[in-house]
Amino acid sequence: MNTVLIIINIIILLALMAGLFFMQKKHVSFSKRVFTGLGLGIVFGFIIHLVYGTASDVTTDTIDWFNIIGNGYVKLLQMVVMPLVFISIIGAFTKLKLTKNIGKISFLVIALLLGTTAVSAALGIGSALGFNLDGIHLSEGDAEKARNELLQEKVVGVQDMTIPQQIVELLPSNPFQDLTGARPTSTIAVVIFAAFIGVAYLGVRRKQPEQAEFFAKIIDTLYTIIMRVVTLILRLTPYGILAIITRVTATSDYDAIVKLGKFVIASYVALIAMFIVHLLLITIAGLNPVNYMKKALPTLTFAFSSRSSAGTLPLNIKTQTKDLGVSEGIANFAGSFGLSIGQNGCAGIYPAMLAIMVAPSAGIDVTSFSFIITLILVVAISSFGVAGVGGGATFAALIVLSVLNLPVAIVGLLISVEPLIDMGRTALNVSGAMTTGVLTAKITGELDQETYQQSNIAEA
16 A cells, blocks of 8 residues: 555656646746745645655655655766866866956955854854743753764864864865865865866966967866756756655654744744845845845755755856856855855854853853853854864854853754754855855956846756
8 A cells, every 4th residue: 555655656746847847848937947846845745744744654765766856966966066166166267267366266255254154153142042042951852862972972073173173174185085075175175176276277378388278178178068067957956856845844843843943933033134144245245135136046945955055056156157147266166165164054053053052051141242252253263164074063063062161962952953944054055155256256356247137047
């Protein structure tokens, strides 16, 4: 009987995908197809949840099949991340787009990422205080206990790594290994390696122009092919979102969400407030925030659904370059560094809120000005080194709580609502990277205003 029900669910998913394909054939815009996939996934997933429940074999096996589409799509995006970053950064040098501004661009990207993370930490603190969040009375079930035992093992490695050591971890020792994405810092390491090759190219161009010209043609050819691969994968976005969001709504623990509803609401208040800050920064730069939001929304929707900043990188870069008018070099710098440095949601809001929740148990006055300033500085500085230990928001929280000598057990107590909050955090991380790209391009004069002002979204 279960097999029949699973087959029916698969047939329904295929029918919904056929509907999205029909919309594509009718030339319905990319953004409308993305949001249609999102809406259909929410409804279909919720129906599966109501009919079968989250723990049933039918739901588990159905989602396992659906993951062929959802997880498969994310893996295809991750497949192209390293080649895209590597070739695009070198291409920015061969096309003379980074020659004069490389130092300024790097400084602006890192400064904006860290600066917005400090602001997001302040907003997280404000939200936690405003909602009077208390981590002392959170209950610990079997799942939470198991998670905390695991975290206790990992926190030792976090505590033993200093910030200078974390920075050293960003540097590539084996670029070929980093091209496989073997380390948490691999993306930034590939950016650095590609930048060295770009600088070397500039030196060769002065002394051996013929060899440099030949190399530039090779890079241009590779870039064209890589971008074609990216385009082919991005066309699958509506189908990927349909499968991913169906899984999310079908398997979410709604009872736990209600139980920890106050924390969930406070988290999203802070996340939305930081989104508004991004729009304010865009406005202060003299750009239309409505255009930014309209063009960024499909990418943010995928980030929200997939909970993968790395998987969103190709969409991130496509949105910056094709829709927002950011130059390729800046888009790749902002997108790549944004994966590991200054993540507004995971490394900013989340650890700041947890610190406020547990600090009273250590006898700390969380309303004191000195503690708040210290917390913001620790969050901002620690966000630069999160990539050195890997693990996203969890490790960001572990680093901050460890530096401040606060109990880390609260990280494991929130495991039941972690996926729901992580969706918003990931979307904010990606928005922070895109905002950084737009602002850097605007400041350095490398923003195509005409492309930014266009109302339409480029097709994948």
